[in-house]
Amino acid sequence: MHPHTHHPFWIAIHLPLLRLEVFVKPWFDAEELAASVVLSQGRVVAMSALAHQAGVCTGMRTGGVQMLLPDVRCFQRDVQKEYAALNAVATALLQYSPQVSLADDDSILIDISASLSLFGGLRTLRKRIQGTLQTLGFSATTSIAPVARAAWLLAREAARKKRAGKHALHLKKLSRRLDRLPVGLLATAPPLLDLLQGIACYSFRDLRQLPRPGLQRRCGKAILHELDQAYGEQSELHQWHVASPEFKARIELPDRIEQADALLLYARSLLAQLLGWLASQQLAVTHIHMELFHERGRQAIPPTLFDLQLAQACWQESHLLSLFRERLTQLKLDAAVISMMLEVKQTIQRQAQTYALFPEPGGKAEDHQRLLELLLARLGDENVLQSAPQADHRPEVANNWISIMKKRPAFERDNSRTALRPDWLLPQALALEIRQHRPYYRSELTIISAAERIEAGWWHEQVQARDYFMATDASQVRYWIYRERATDPDADEPVWFLHGIFG
Template sequence: MRISGVNTLCPQAVLTEYDEHLHQSAIQAASLALLQYTPELALGERDTLLLDVTASLRLFGGIRRLYRRIQGTLHGLCLSAGYAIAATAGGAWLLATAAYIRLRRCLKPHTQVRRLDVLPVGSLPAVLPYETWLSSIGCATLGALRQLPRAGLQRRTSRQVLQVLDAAYGNTPEIFKWIVAPLQFQGRIELVERIEYTEAVARVAGRLIQQLCGWLTAHQRAVTQLVLLLEHERGRHAREPSQVELATAIPTRDPAHLMRLLQEHLHHLKLVAPVIAVTLDVARVQEAAPVADDLFPEPGGTPQDRERVLEIILARLGHDRVWAPQPVADHRPEVANRWGPANTAFVAAPVVEGVTRPCWLLEKPLLLSVRKHRPWYGSPLHIVQGPERIEDGWWEGAALRDYFVAEDTSGVRYWLFRERYTQWRWFLHGIFG
């Protein structure tokens, strides 16, 4: 239609010029992102993406959960699409392109046949040259087309009509050319308008992360370090691109985790200038470990889950504010109890077995008062375990102590010690959680 006719029928319509490059970029982005669900992905008629998810149903928890995840992925790419599920790729394509069909999910073969029979013959592109002749003989639906004599139909149309029709109904096998992911990942989005807020940057970067996870899945790899480049003005007012580095403790290709980690980093970022383009570079990747499928999953989550939580905490609070225990092989508690940055790799010291240690140590032992021959700390403390003798550090001031576990009247437990040369003095050194 002409622009004047469109404005007359729909005054609120927004008209944009068709861009073939933008259209092909959207198809490529969707193809790359959907590779995280199945390697058997093909491009069909009218730029339709066909996915064979037979081998992926168990991994993603069934067809309905997989259907919702694919919807979420395309929504994250800022794309709207028509969906259909069927036993054959041709049947799913016909249902997806038929806009007036309310139910596009046909999981049973007989349901699919019933839905396809009511579609008009013009739904098949191979039938369009013969649509006028078919209408003149009263053949208006695919069900009626199937009732015609096959020999006469092939003689008056073409062999391709029967081949496409049989493939849609599952009577002949379908052969596709699967989409192959490129060897190198190159993610860049040129923005139509300048962006001045990190929330908008996160949405654009999320599109690149979805494509990256599809590329990683296709090559059976996982990422440990990403670099997000935010390009600013060019020309006389050119600025260096802003750089956001994402590092993960363990290799991952989970888009939800990478997106949450990115949002935490962008939350602390201040844009020095408007953003005109976003680029995502893969700094370090490695082979992905196989998915664990234990009969009895570990309670409290896997070690990978705990590492992901730690990564989010580090991104939110900063690396200088999160510390982790890094004990030293020494019998003296004040020496063995060392802390360091949580993101620093260290070799754990051997754990002393058969002894009880508290979670918190005082920076300096506290001298306790004694009442009726019992140590006192708000209330009388009763010894429940001990003594444990520690003799160490003779080269820098020997530590000669006897440690005890004591309990007050409310049930709180403390770690006390007495120095061997002053048996009458009690010191509080730690508190149990």
């Protein structure tokens, strides 16, 4: 069934293991994760699956955990890391909707009503969001509903039951699903649980069947207000997440990384945040700066720095990822990396995409620019060149090349000249054999043009006195050859050279 896009739809993302996953990422196998717990004031507030299987539960003291698991890894809860992680996730999710809001209990809400057509429907959009969360290194449950509070409740219930999450697209189905939820799932319910269970009120249905005036006197207005919001009978206010005006993101690596290509996994996490930031600002990036940090303290080593200069502004994930992959594959590390930082140095306003009725032959200009950027990442700025001709009669001087990243100087072509010259000159002119009084290269060369006489360079003491000709061989390949002007009138044969090849 395809929902109508004019109806509101919310996707709720709950991160049940955020407190643990700010320290240990779920990119690895369970065996590599080992048993880990997060402690706050000496009690367990989060645990890995292996710790749970061993009998560890929330609220257990450190001593009890160590009795069950002598080799347990203990982390002290870090609220600042959790807040920074939630903001990083929210920034990354801005690529799917500008309306992203942080919610209670390590959750995020996204209004996707206007995003469904753009991303190909609910199923595709949900899959992409889950892929982004996996790239960021967080386990998540997701639920979709026409009401934000209801989606939030369903996502948390899915985490409680160890399920991926469900969606209820219509209010009738949503009401039936909400009726079955345990009353303790409401954010306002925990202080009232003993009272509610004492009057046999266990589910949302039970709570709604109680007389409202009496329930309000005994429990207050807040729980009724939250219940009405869940069923879509009360409006909600949301504070939208606003991305920073400048982009700088850092990630701490779980281990020392020795090989540069192994850093791509973590670079993708930074890239996901960058994509959300670019989408929220409607920007395209032209210059990215990356720093790879090594040892700290007494054995501190300066960070490894590299930049990605883009020939054309970009905001597409596939293209940026390919550039990162090429650069990291070519990078040689002097020491192990312990953290990474990505910073945007230069952006431009994103241009709206245009669709031509008749596409350009040979591909679009954007495809050409992406090829150049891929070559830059693979070969380096100094090895990808563009022509920058200079105003000089001497071919060696006029045929100048500079890096593709440099701005080509202004050059006015002399339209009065009719002589053709090849774009490809040999680095050094090649002396030709003379057979039967004619120049020879692979076969006998036949001259097919009048002479172009060049006499120049006397002011630099590099005098050239040459007659240039176009010539063809037996395979009809065209060459640019020249004959040195005879300075010795008694010379038997003129000296011929191959200087260029026509395309």
